Amino acid sequence: MADIRTAIFDRKTEASAETGEYLSASSGYAYPDVLVETDWVAEHLSDPAVRLIEADEDVILYEVGHIPGAVKLDWQVDVQDHINRDFIDQQRFAQLMNRWGITNDTMLVFYGDKNNWYACYSFWLFSMYGHTKIKVMNGGRTKWEAERRLLTREVPHYEACVYHAQAPDETIRVFRDDVIFGLKNPGRRLLDVRSQQEYAGELSPTAEYSHEEAQRSGHIPGARNVPWNSAINEDGTFKSAEELRRIYSCQDITPDNEVVTYCQIGERAAHSWFVLAKLLGYPRVRNYDGSWTEWGNIAGLPVEK
Structure with missing residues (x-):
């Protein structure tokens, strides 16, 4: 079948002899x-x-x-x-x-x-x-x-x-009971990576993603909010390490803390996990993939708005 597009730009940049990636030497990424x-x-x-x-x-x-x-x-x-x-x-x-x-x-x-x-x-x-x-x-x-x-x-x-x-290997994954147990842990940071409206409970839990249903809106108590797409430039690429560190440190999401990311079903949270663990090199980052779809549907679990 015919190709939809055939134009490939001929860009010449320096490549790493070992890995072959084209990356800016000044990216500052940990990995x-x-x-x-x-x-x-x-x-x-x-x-x-x-x-x-x-x-x-x-x-x-x-x-x-x-x-x-x-x-x-x-x-x-x-x-x-x-x-x-x-x-x-x-x-x-x-x-x-x-x-x-x-x-x-x-x-x-x-x-x-x-x-x-x-x-x-x-x-x-x-x-x-x-x-x-x-x-x-x-x-x-x-x-x-x-x-x-x-x-x-x-x-x-x-x-x-x-x-x-x-x-x-579920060392990069966290489950509900561990999240509950860690609510009073001063060394843990819960990172809600949804939009500010979702975090604040201003949107219906099913307003944007109908397949990710939850009975309640809001966020897990104590969670900080840094929307996942804050890490992205207009062209879809990741921001520099310096910019990323500034964005997360403003919400006290720093490498000396354990960080647990969550969103609605864990997919956007995995994007922020990638940024924190792989681009910035935070040593203790896990994704709560049960996320708000689980938390918002369980009777008795606390919610903040």
Whole structure:
């Protein structure tokens, strides 16, 4: 099938000889190798050691057009266990990777819409399953499309392989009881990354995201509010480390504290987890993926507005 766009910008920047990422030397990120730029992706479209994974909030975008060679991660289908309201187990994760022709040595690069909202969510989830060769394309679909780079509707086919999955490492995840237990912990910071209106309880819990229902509005007592998209530039890329540190420190979200991020179902919170843990190097950051959909529906749990 014909490509939707064929223009690829020829940008020449210095590349790291070891990792191949195009990143500003002045970014100041703690782990700059978790990001790759669009230039790098364009040069690795035919690299068999790299697998592009598109993870969108709007799951039909992939069919509209995607980066050549990219597979589609449907967050509503591929990684959710709807019976247990949890993520897929170790065996099903291995089956997913086998289906995409991914081995334990394959470099995975996530990208998507909404400023890489679900791309970072996927990065967090795949981190739990122990796949270490994972990166996010800085700027996501927004930047790729703005640069009029190649998109296609052709769905790639990869030969099935054998992937050895690990049991989930949930040290980067936090559950409801731990959140309750930590409400009076002075060394913990709860970070609500939803909009200011959601945080203040000024929006109906289902006003914006009908699939994320909660009976009550507001926020968890003591939580600070830094909306997830505060970390993003207009072009969809991440702000510099200096800017990010300033944004979070204004709400006393500092690396000496344990930080627990949450939103409505944990996806936006995973984006902020990525910023804090990977770009800024905060040593103790966990994502409460039960988030407000769980907290706002449980009788007896305190709420602030």
